[in-house]
Amino acid sequence: METYEGKKYYRIRVPVFWLSVICVVLLIFGAYFKDELYEKWLRSGGMEDVTFEGLTSALEDKGSCYLCGSSDHSLVDVFRKSGRIGVISLNDWYVLEFHIKSRDESIPATEQGYRTFTSGNTGEVTYSSEGSYSGKMASIEVTLPEDFRLKTEVMENHLCQNCLDKVAESLDFRKWKHEKKEAIPLCLIDFETLEIYSLQDWHKGCLIRDYWVEIEHEGDKVSADVYDVAE
Numbered sequence: 160m161e162t163y164e165g166k167k168y169y170r171i172r173v174p175v176f177w178l179s180v181i182c183v184v185l186l187i188f189g190a191y192f193k194d195e196l197y198e199k200w201l202r203s204g205g206m207e208d209v210t211f212e213g214l215t216s217a218l219e220d221k222g223s224c225y226l227c228g229s230s231d232h233s234l235v236d237v238f239r240k241s242g243r244i245g246v247i248s249l250n251d252w253y254v255l256e257f258h259i260k261s262r263d264e265s266i267p268a269t270e271q272g273y274r275t276f277t278s279g280n281t282g283e284v285t286y287s288s289e290g291s292y293s294g295k296m297a298s299i300e301v302t303l304p305e306d307f308r309l310k311t312e313v314m315e316n317h318l319c320q321n322c323l324d325k326v327a328e329s330l331d332f333r334k335w336k337h338e339k340k341e342a343i344p345l346c347l348i349d350f351e352t353l354e355i356y357s358l359q360d361w362h363k364g365c366l367i368r369d370y371w372v373e374i375e376h377e378g379d380k381v382s383a384d385v386y387d388v389a390e
């Protein structure tokens with residue numbers, strides 16, 4: 160530091176000065192275009208498919224399969240009779256049923272429960288489920304935890320190989336190679352046929368028998384609306 164006419168000055172070498180100026184300009188530029196630069200970087204690696212092929216069932220007794228067997232720990236068996244459709248939270252195998260009018264005419268309207276609203280927290284996800292008064296439309300909304308991650312061991316330990324393959328196939332998704340993205344630990348199920356349908360973010364809707372399903376993803380929320388389109 161030098162003093163000249165009572166004022167203080169730093170002595171700085173010309174290249175160092177210009178280097179500092181360039182650094183500051185780059186920082187401002189970087190901050191301003193941060194999102195665009197990040198997006199560019201994400202896309203630079205191209206896309207990749209994430210699949211869960213090759214999961215191996217560790218279930219010894221096929222009869223206790225959570226999907227096709229009869230296990231006290233799975234509600235699939237209970238809901239099978241209703242012929243409705245539902246959602247499965249795969250990390251804790253929590254099974255939700257759409258509150259829609261059952262195809263089973265022998266169940267009286269008072270026991271159908273399609274006019275009810277339920278909500279709760281399974282320990283893995285929070286959900287709400289409701290049905291319209293007519294029983295022709297129902298919706299389920301699931302909120303995933305911020306850092307959700309699919310626990311494949313739950314599926315491997317409790318599903319037979321056939322069911323494991325079905326569920327695993329529904330979990331396929333695409334992402335940017337550099338992107339941090341996890342499989343959504345949810346799927347749709349048809350209780351009548353035990354077919355599994357995807358709830359990953361690329362899937363916007365499908366027809367399951369004569370139920371039309373519309374799927375929406377927003378942040379950590381996944382919601383599905385079901386319309387009974389039977390004549």
Ligand SMILES: [Zn+2]
Nearest residue numbers: 224227319322
């Ligand atoms: Zn099975």
